[in-house]
Amino acid sequence: MTTPPPSSSEQPARTRRGQAKAARRAELLEAAARLMAAGGFAGVTLEDIGGAVGVSGPAMYRHFSSKTDLLDQMLVDISQRLHDGGAEVVARGGDPDQTLLELIRFHIDVLVTKPDLIAVQDRDLSSLTPAANHQVRSLQRRYVEQWVDVLLALDEVSGDRLLSREEARVRVHATFGLLNSSPRLPAYPEPGLRAVLGAMAWAALRAE
Template identity: 80%
Template structure:
């Protein structure tokens, strides 16, 4: 019996290899985020990260050219996820108020499920290469503007005093500061924390000026 691959089997094999490589990459990024959140970027080596998931040091270079390359990919990934998730929420064409609530919920979901990534982004952004840093900051700015557009629409519907785009941007940044610090908070039940953060974010975004 011939053991040669048939044309139809070769794409399947390539797909499986690609899926396995993607799964291993995701596993390595998760381990890297966990270790870097605990020790800091400077306190972790590629060998440490590989060892956490049973990958030898040399094999790490099949996925990342260096520790900085890993950091670049990790933080670009999370920034892209936030931007794309925000765009998806806005694209549902709900009412402005519901859209803002959904943006808050989406952001908190990411914080709850990826706290290590948020911690690394908060602390180690300056360790990235200039090009990746620029990409992350561009994604972050566009994500902020998604929120600003929705916040201005909510405020307009409320009939209260006019809010400038600059003020809306300050409110969004301040809210992100509040939410993104959640990994430094004392232990608290997850469901209760989600509810508390949601309420605080809504209040911060729409707080009346004295």
């Protein structure tokens, strides 16, 4: 006997439930990032995270099987966001100098809007499960190579010098180190912070 498809009234209800679950998951991840950035992965419990958004301890397990599972999802999410955003910038095409500027702006936008996630990623990467660690590092490597490809294209077009791929990769990693330290910087107005970080990143990448 064939099961009839869900009625039109059931489908919106399921959609609403899915949207509500996704919204609550995002809320929990944001709270977790905030608490872990302040207290470290080891210093925060699932109950602490749930309590920050009014979710009971047992209800947390409807979203995450453990605190480590939550960390896995959080850092895979931010790594995927960086990789996909970088790919989108590169896919737009255009001159290499403009593409590199757009990559810098994109990265800074993530830093400024999600500083807690960047702080957790920088400090607690070693607490991931091996599978999530592998996935995060793979995404990070591919994100780096997006920048390296654009930097090498700009170097070739400008004719100033010809970087080796190894040197270009070192410059990109060093630039990420500079930018990703921004959550630990003294308080500074956001427009000025974006401008300072952007100028310093460009100078680091294109230094003679």
